[in-house]
Amino acid sequence: xxxxxxxxxxxxxxxxxxxxxxxxxxxxxxxxxxxxxxxxxxxxxxxxxxxxxxxxxxxxxxxxxxxxxxxxxxxxxxxxxxxxxxxxxxxxxxxxxxxxxxxxxxxxxxxxxxxxxxxxxxxxxxxxxxxxxxxxxxxxxxxxxxxxxxxxxxxxxx
Amino acid sequence: xxxxxxxxxxxxxxxxxxxxxxxxxxxxxxxxxxxxxxxxxxxxxxxxxxxxxxxxxxxxxxxxxxxxxxxxxxxxxxxxxxxxxxxxxxxxxxxxxxxxxxxxxxxxxxxxxxxxxxxxxxxxxxxxxxxxxxxxxxxxxxxxxxxxxxxxxxxxxxxxxxxxxxxxxxxxxxxxxxxxxxxxxxxxxxxxxxxxxxxxxxxxxxxxxxxxxxxxxxxxxxxxxxxxxxxxxxxxxxxxxxxxxxxxxxxxxxxxxxxxxxxxxxxxxxxxxxxxxxxxxxxxxxxxxxxxxxxxxxxxxxxxxxxxxxxxxxxxxxxxxxxxxxxxxxxxxxxxxxxxxxxxxxxxxxxxxxxxxxxxxxxxxxxxxxxxxxxxxxxxxxxxxxxxxxxxxxxxxxxxxxxxxxxxxxxxxxxxxxxxxxxxxxxxxxxxxxxxxxxxxxxxxxxxxxxxxxxxxxxxxxxxxxxxxxxxxxxxxxxxxxxxxxxxxxxxxxxxxxxxxxxxxxxxxxxxxxxxxxxxxxxxxxxxxxxxxxxxxxxxxxxxxxxxxxxxxxxxxxxxxxxxxxxxxxxxxxxxxxxxxxxxxxxxxxxxxxxxxxxxxxxxxxxxxxxxxxxxxxxxxxxxxxxxxxxxxxxxxxxxxxxxxxxxxxxxxxxxxxxxxxxxxxxxxxxxxxxxxxxxxxxxxxxxxxxxxxxxxxxxxxxxxxxxxxxxxxxxxxxxxxxxxxxxxxxxxxxxxxxxxxxxxxxxxxxxxxxxxxxxxxxxxxxxx
Ligand code: FES
Ligand code: FES
Numbered sequence: 043x044x045x046x047x048x049x050x051x052x053x054x055x056x057x058x059x060x061x062x063x064x065x066x067x068x069x070x071x072x073x074x075x076x077x078x079x080x081x082x083x084x085x086x087x088x089x090x091x092x093x094x095x096x097x098x099x100x101x102x103x104x105x106x107x108x109x110x111x112x113x114x115x116x117x118x119x120x121x122x123x124x125x126x127x128x129x130x131x132x133x134x135x136x137x138x139x140x141x142x143x144x145x146x147x148x149x150x151x152x153x154x155x156x157x158x159x160x161x162x163x164x165x166x167x168x169x170x171x172x173x174x175x176x177x178x179x180x181x182x183x184x185x186x187x188x189x190x191x192x193x194x195x196x197x198x199x200x
Numbered sequence: 201x202x203x204x205x206x207x208x209x210x211x212x213x214x215x216x217x218x219x220x221x222x223x224x225x226x227x228x229x230x231x232x233x234x235x236x237x238x239x240x241x242x243x244x245x246x247x248x249x250x251x252x253x254x255x256x257x258x259x260x261x262x263x264x265x266x267x268x269x270x271x272x273x274x275x276x277x278x279x280x281x282x283x284x285x286x287x288x289x290x291x292x293x294x295x296x297x298x299x300x301x302x303x304x305x306x307x308x309x310x311x312x313x314x315x316x317x318x319x320x321x322x323x324x325x326x327x328x329x330x331x332x333x334x335x336x337x338x339x340x341x342x343x344x345x346x347x348x349x350x351x352x353x354x355x356x357x358x359x360x361x362x363x364x365x366x367x368x369x370x371x372x373x374x375x376x377x378x379x380x381x382x383x384x385x386x387x388x389x390x391x392x393x394x395x396x397x398x399x400x401x402x403x404x405x406x407x408x409x410x411x412x413x414x415x416x417x418x419x420x421x422x423x424x425x426x427x428x429x430x431x432x433x434x435x436x437x438x439x440x441x442x443x444x445x446x447x448x449x450x451x452x453x454x455x456x457x458x459x460x461x462x463x464x465x466x467x468x469x470x471x472x473x474x475x476x477x478x479x480x481x482x483x484x485x486x487x488x489x490x491x492x493x494x495x496x497x498x499x500x501x502x503x504x505x506x507x508x509x510x511x512x513x514x515x516x517x518x519x520x521x522x523x524x525x526x527x528x529x530x531x532x533x534x535x536x537x538x539x540x541x542x543x544x545x546x547x548x549x550x551x552x553x554x555x556x557x558x559x560x561x562x563x564x565x566x567x568x569x570x571x572x573x574x575x576x577x578x579x580x581x582x583x584x585x586x587x588x589x590x591x592x593x594x595x596x597x598x599x600x601x602x603x604x605x606x607x608x609x610x611x612x613x614x615x616x617x618x619x620x621x622x623x624x625x626x627x628x629x630x631x632x633x634x635x636x637x638x639x640x641x642x643x644x645x646x647x648x649x650x651x652x653x654x655x656x657x658x659x660x661x662x663x664x665x666x667x668x669x670x671x672x673x674x675x676x677x678x679x680x681x682x683x684x685x686x687x688x689x690x691x692x693x694x695x696x697x698x699x700x701x702x703x704x705x706x707x708x709x710x711x712x713x714x715x716x717x718x719x720x721x722x723x724x725x726x727x728x729x730x731x732x733x734x735x736x737x738x739x740x741x742x743x744x745x746x747x748x749x750x751x752x753x754x755x756x757x758x759x760x761x762x763x764x765x766x767x768x769x770x771x772x773x774x775x776x777x778x779x780x781x782x783x784x785x786x787x788x789x790x791x792x793x794x795x796x797x798x799x800x801x802x803x804x805x806x807x808x809x810x811x812x813x814x815x816x817x818x819x820x821x822x823x824x825x826x827x828x829x830x831x832x833x834x835x836x837x838x839x840x841x842x843x844x845x846x847x848x849x850x851x852x853x854x855x856x857x858x859x860x861x862x863x864x865x866x867x868x869x870x871x872x873x874x875x876x877x878x879x880x881x882x883x884x885x886x887x888x889x890x891x892x893x894x895x896x897x898x899x900x901x902x903x904x905x906x907x908x909x910x911x912x913x914x915x916x917x918x919x920x921x922x923x924x925x926x927x928x929x930x931x932x933x934x935x936x937x938x939x940x941x942x943x944x945x946x947x948x949x950x951x952x953x954x955x956x957x958x959x960x961x962x963x964x965x966x967x968x969x
Contacts, residue, residue, distance in 0.1 A: 099964045102964070103967070104962075137428065143296070183857050
C-alpha cells in the first residue's frame with residue numbers, strides 16, 4: 043500500500059493507505075484524530091473543516107494522495123498550538139459566549155471561523171454581516187446567533 | 201409556593217412528607233451514597249388529576265413524571281474522597297444541557313461548586329422501568345425533586361460526620377463551596393468526611409429542601425460544564441469511541457423507502473476492494489465493513505444489489521395528500537346562528553436528522569452483546585436489540601455516549617439494532633454509520649399531515665374551536681407508548697386509540713375558545729416516522745394561530761389585542777404582553793415587511809413570540825450558492841415562562857435553537873416524496889436554517905420565576921413557526937396554507953438514488969479558503 047507523509051498538528055506523520063482515501067477518514071479511522079466530524083461527506087455541512095497550510099478545507103473531499111510531505115494539516119486538536127496557548131482566542135470566545143449545545147458541529151465551526159477572520163485580516167477589513175451570512179457550516183442545534191457573537195469577539199483577540 | 205403553616209405542597213417528582221420535607225436513603229457502602237425516597241403513585245398530583253379532564257391540565261409530562269416516580273429512589277448521588285460529587289443521569293444528553301442543569305441542582309443542595317459535580321450518562325438500567333426516557337422536555341420536571349433530595353441527604357450526612365469529627369454542634373457548622381467549618385478553627389473538605397458519613401446499612405432519613413428564596417445556584421446563568429470538551433474536539437460521540445476491532449461499517453440501501461435486499465450480484469468483487477473486510481446481507485440492506493469509512497462508501501457505491509419493493513413504492517406527495525384528505529374526521533355542525541372561519545393546512549414531510557448521523561457500535565458474541573449508541577430510550581432499545589439477535593435482554597449491555605443532537609431522532613434505535621444485526625452476521629465488532637444520504641432518505645421523518653381548523657363565533661365571542669388533524673402515522677413505539685399504556689389505569693379518561701390519547705395528552709388548551717374539540721386521525725404506516733422536537737404542536741399550533749389571525753382580521757381586531765382577550769391565565773398574558781412591548785408590536789413597517797405574533801401553552805410553560813419578516817423582492821432574490829434564501833426573518837422576540845429556569849443561560853440557548861427550527865419549518869425545510877423515495881439527499885437539498893436565514897436580531901426574555909420547572913427543550917418551535925407564518929401572511933397579504941412555504945419549488949437538482957450514496961468530491965484542496 044502506498045505511504046503518505048504530511049504534517050499533522052505540528053508533527054510529521056506517515057500513513058499506509060490508498061491514495062484516494064479522503065483525509066477525513068485518514069484522520070479519524072487511521073490516526074484516531076476525531077475532532078473533525080462527519081456530517082455529509084460531500085463538502086456541504088462543514089462539520090469536518092480543518093486547515094491545510096492555514097486555509098480552511100473540508101477533509102472529506104481531500105484525497106490523502108494530494109498532500110505533500112510539507113503540507114501542514116491543522117485540526118481542532120492542533121489549533122491552540124498555532125498560537126502557543128492552552129486555547130485559541132476563538133475557542134475562548136466560544137466558551138465566553140457558551141456557544142455549544144450538542145457540540146457536534148463546533149470543531150468545524152471554530153476552524154471555519156478562524157480561517158474567515160484570517161482571510162478578512164489579510165484583506166485588511168473587519169468581519170461584516172455578509173461574511174457571517176456566508177458561513178456555510180450547519181448547526182442543527184441552531185447555535186447560529188451565539189456563533190456570530192463569538193466570531194466577532196474572537197476576531198478582536200486574534 | 202407554600203409558606204410556613206400552610207398545607208403540604210406537591211412538587212413534580214416529589215413525595216411530600218412535611219412542609220418542604222422529603223425522605224430518602226443513605227445507602228449501605230464504603231463511601232457516601234444517597235438516594236431520594238420512592239414516590240408512591242398515589243401522590244398528591246395523581247389525586248388532583250382525578251378531577252381534571254384529559255385535555256385540561258393533565259398533560260403528557262404529568263404522565264411521564266408519574267411513571268418515573270416509583271423508581272426515583274434508584275437514582276444515586278455519590279460523594280468521593282477527592283470532594284467531587286458524581287451522579288449517573290438516567291437520561292440522554294443530546295445538546296439540551298441537562299447534565300449542566302442537573303449538576304446545578306446538586307451543587308445547590310449540597311453547597312459545592314458546580315465544577316465539583318460530575319454528571320455522567322447511565323448505561324441502560326432496566327430496573328428504572330419508565331425512568332430512563334428522555335423526551336417531551338420532561339427531564340428537569342421529573343428529576344427536579346429526587347436529585348435535590350439525594351443531594352440534601354448527602355449534605356446532612358456530611359455535616360453530621362463533621363460535627364462528630366470536630367466535636368462541634370451541628371448548628372454551628374457551615375458548609376460552603378465544598379468545605380465544612382465550625383467557626384472555631386476546624387474545617388474540612390467534604391471528601392475527607394465521606395468514609396465517616398457512609399453507612400453500613402441502608403438508612404431511611406428525611407431532609408428539608410431549600411426554598412427558592414435561598415437558591416444561589418438554581419436560577420443563575422451557568423455556562424455548560426462540557427463546553428471545554430466541545431470546543432477542543434475532545435468531547436467523544438459514539439463514532440469517536442475506540443472499541444477494539446470495531447471497524448467502520450456502512451449499509452448499502454434500497455432506492456425506495458424500506459426496500460429490502462433480494463440478492464447481491466458482486467460480493468466477491470467488492471470483497472477485493474481496498475480496505476474491505478466483510479460484506480453481509482442484513483434485513484435493511486447490505487452491510488460493508490472496511491478499514492475506513494471512505495472505503496465503506498466506495499464499496500457501497502460498487503455493490504450491485506437487486507431489491508425487493510419498499511413499503512410505499514409508487515407514492516408521491518400528491519398521493520399521500522389525497523389519502524389524508526379522504527381520512528379527515530368529520531366536523532360537528534357549527535352552533536346555530538354562528539359564523540365560522542374554516543381552513544385546511546398542509547404540512548409536508550420533514551426530516552428529523554441531527555447533525556450526528558444515525559450510528560452505533562456493536563460487539564455481538566454468541567452469548568452476549570455490548571452496544572454503544574446515543575439513545576434516549578435505552579431500556580426499550582435493549583429489548584429490541586436482544587430480540588433482533590436472539591439473546592436474552594440481560595445478556596445485552598447498552599452504553600449511552602453523548603449524542604450529537606436528537607430532535608426526536610434518538611428516541612429510536614434504528615442504527616443500534618442494525619449494528620447489532622451486522623455484528624452478528626459478520627461475526628466481528630462494527631462501528632456502524634449511516635451516510636447522510638441514507639439519514640435523509642431512509643431516516644425518520646416528521647410525518648406529512650393536514651390540519652383543518654374551524655372557529656365558530658358570534659361577533660367577537662368565540663363559541664367553539666374545532667380542529668381535525670390528519671397525519672401519516674407517527675411511530676411512538678420507543679417508550680412513550682409503554683409509559684402511556686402503563687399509566688392508563690391510573691388516569692381517568694385515558695381511552696380511545698393510543699395515538700388519540702397521546703395526541704390529547706400532548707395538546708394543551710391555550711385560549712379560552714368556549715368549547716374545544718381536537719381530534720387526530722392517522723393513515724399509512726409505511727413511512728419511517730417519529731417526533732421532531734415535539735410531535736404534533738408545530739403543525740397544530742401553526743394552523744391554530746393562523747386562524748386566530750384570520751378571525752381577528754374578519755372582526756377587524758388587532759391580532760395581539762384579540763389574543764390577549766382570549767387568554768385567561770395571568771402568566772400567559774404576561775408573556776404575550778412582554779413580546780408585544782419588547783418587539784414594539786404595531787410599529788410602522790415598510791411595505792412587504794410585517795410582524796406576526798403567536799402564543800402557546802404547553803407542559804406547564806408559556807411561550808409568546810413576535811417575529812418580523814422581510815418579503816421584499818431584493819431580499820427574496822439574494823443569491824447564495826447551493827442554498828435557498830427567500831424571505832428573511834429579520835427579528836424574533838420570544839418570551840418564555842417555564843415556571844423556574846434552573847439555568848437561564850441554557851434556556852436562552854434552547855430557545856434560540858427553537859427559533860432556527862421554527863423558521864426552517866415555516867419557510868424552507870421539507871422532503872419531497874416522489875415515486876416511493878425522498879428526493880433530498882443532503883443538507884444542500886434539505887434546507888435547515890443556515891446563517892443566511894438567521895435573524896440578525898433575536899431576543900429571548902425569560903419571565904420571572906413563577907413556580908417549579910416546566911418543560912423547555914422544544915417549547916419555542918411551534919410558536920416561532922406560527923409567528924413567522926403569521927408575519928409572512930401579513931407581509932404578502934395572503935395567509936399561507938401549505939408548509940414549508942417554499943415546498944412548491946424544488947430548489948435543487950436531485951441526486952441519483954442508485955447507488956444510494958453520492959460520490960465524494962476530490963477537489964478539496966482547490967477550494968481551500
Ligand atoms: S463531512 Fe465534510 S463537509 Fe460535511
Ligand atoms: S451544537 Fe449541535 S449541531 Fe451545532
